[in-house]
Amino acid sequence: MKVLQVLPALNGGGVETGTLEVAQALVNKGHDSWVLSAGGSMVERLEREGSTHVAWDLGKKSLLTLRHIWRLRTWLSHQAFDVIDVRSRMPAWVVYLAWRGLPANARPRLISTVHGLYSVNAYSKIMCVGERVVTVSQAARGYVMANYPDVDTAKLVVIPRGIEPSTYYPDFAPPADWSAHFSKEFPEAHGKQLITMPGRLTRLKGQTDFIRLMARLVHQQHLPVYGLIVGGEDPKRKAYAQELRDLVAQLDLTQNICFTGARNDIRELFAHSDVVLSLSSQPESFGRTVLEALSLGRPVVGYAHGGVAEILAELFPEGAVPLQDEEALLRSVLAQLQNPTVPATNTRFLKHNMLDMTLQVYEGSL
Template structure:
């Protein structure tokens, strides 16, 4: 697969880069948007972000980025065309040198505006978008129309080229970056961990299995509850399950989860705690972190962050996890950083969780050290920033 060059971040002084993303709530695309904006400011560039807003806006502005309130989440065709006109005016007014779109609907507006104004256009494929039928594939195809198309994993790059072969030669793999200074076991004080466990209502002598993901069915919360039920039925009673993530208005799905855990006799052992602000402390408070997704993860940010925090991980064996989590048969048992199990397989998930929970402290620390080293080698924030800003420099060239 083609990798982006690992060069130092280029000098972009005086340039203006506009990123477009639907919102700035929690998520991989949103987190990356803020990270790249901060890096642009450090490189002497102006970083504009057009979005409907969200909880990450204060962080963006504190890093020196500029938030522009913009209806970027709309999927209405007429509104997308109107947005293209508004973006064209914005590009001319603000002297934007490059547009970077991170989602499909705003990418259509961004593509039209970039072509009208003659500025380079970059896209990042953050998800393994469903592609059912020609119309849906055409809609998704805007993400393959950038002058450079960034894939956040080798899996994603292969998916792009399978669905949109015309993107051959324009795709680059730039792995999602983890801030290893923030996601560092040594940087998380014991008081933060203890406060997190108290907030969850978990006793000090209980082990914690954490699923850090928004409440949506494909993230696998139901599979985890079933797996926990299997472990409890087999006599394993020393752990609690924590589901940490926004329900994002999906009250019906939350009710379904509660009903499922009650029927499994787990009502007092599964906690739905909502959005967690201090993610490093949440990961540090866990004994095992799992992401049992039922659909492919384009990258798998949670697994990378958990490994950066030195935690054993259990993930579904679909999508990009063969790049993010080392396990047999692709890696030796001695190199293992976690377990990969078939998706939607509660029994397989239960067996892997059982092995992870049974790890002796020394073995758990050794696995955690291997996981952090793996993330450090491939998935650091510094590497992602260097490669992304390197792409910007290639497209912009020297300032006239």
């Protein structure tokens, strides 16, 4: 097969990582793998692993982006792809309008992959346009069925995201030099139980809930705990980041909470943690960090909605709490700090399962 995946850019993130994983799987199976994006830091790896990258910015949310339709249609007719997989809304619009203008007998098979629980409108409905529509969780499938009831459910296929079990496994332990560096970087954490809250600094990720939970653990329960808020600061949301820091100071938690910024050692941080939290106020389409932490054998407590609810139900039902229920959250975290439960072994959400199912969809569409 000659397969083209289309997304806005390749600068890191779950969609981008999955795209590279599928690309490498295609190459390993002897297929011709292409990716079209505006480029980014992951292009070098993509090309090193045997795929062809085409630099084309179709992700800018502007009517001007539609000017690429006619040129793209000509290019597609020359390339003769067997399958196109669109993974984001704006590129999906451009690709679909170009694809629709090709002769019916010369069109590649069109796949669309629903990676998010997008705002419900005509713009987002483009992600249901594929001849097969892949959803990354049952929650994403439910989103499509509830909000776009005219979409033929027969073309929906659920392919959960997955992790590499040789990278995320229960017996993994950070190397001694990493642990020594952690102790120097976070001396206030010494002798305390570690609670980690991953997620970029945006209001939807629930850092405020985490800080208020920490205040109750420290000042009401008098527990020796230390919290890490792990995630980059959004340049457009600096006021929110400052709001969080002010709240930490106001609640007298400066010796108990640290903002780490973006990190490239999240696996080690998870493995070093006593509890990991997922407190997004809006449902996630999947919840990769929850899966990673659980696969490392760490307890995860999270709001049970969206894809996170699916993962917790499968691997760690003890960690599921109702959305923004502060009392249930406190009880669940206390239970795991005092008597931690071992998560079930992850045999479902695996990278090779995801890749096998994705290639089956590509092959079955021909």
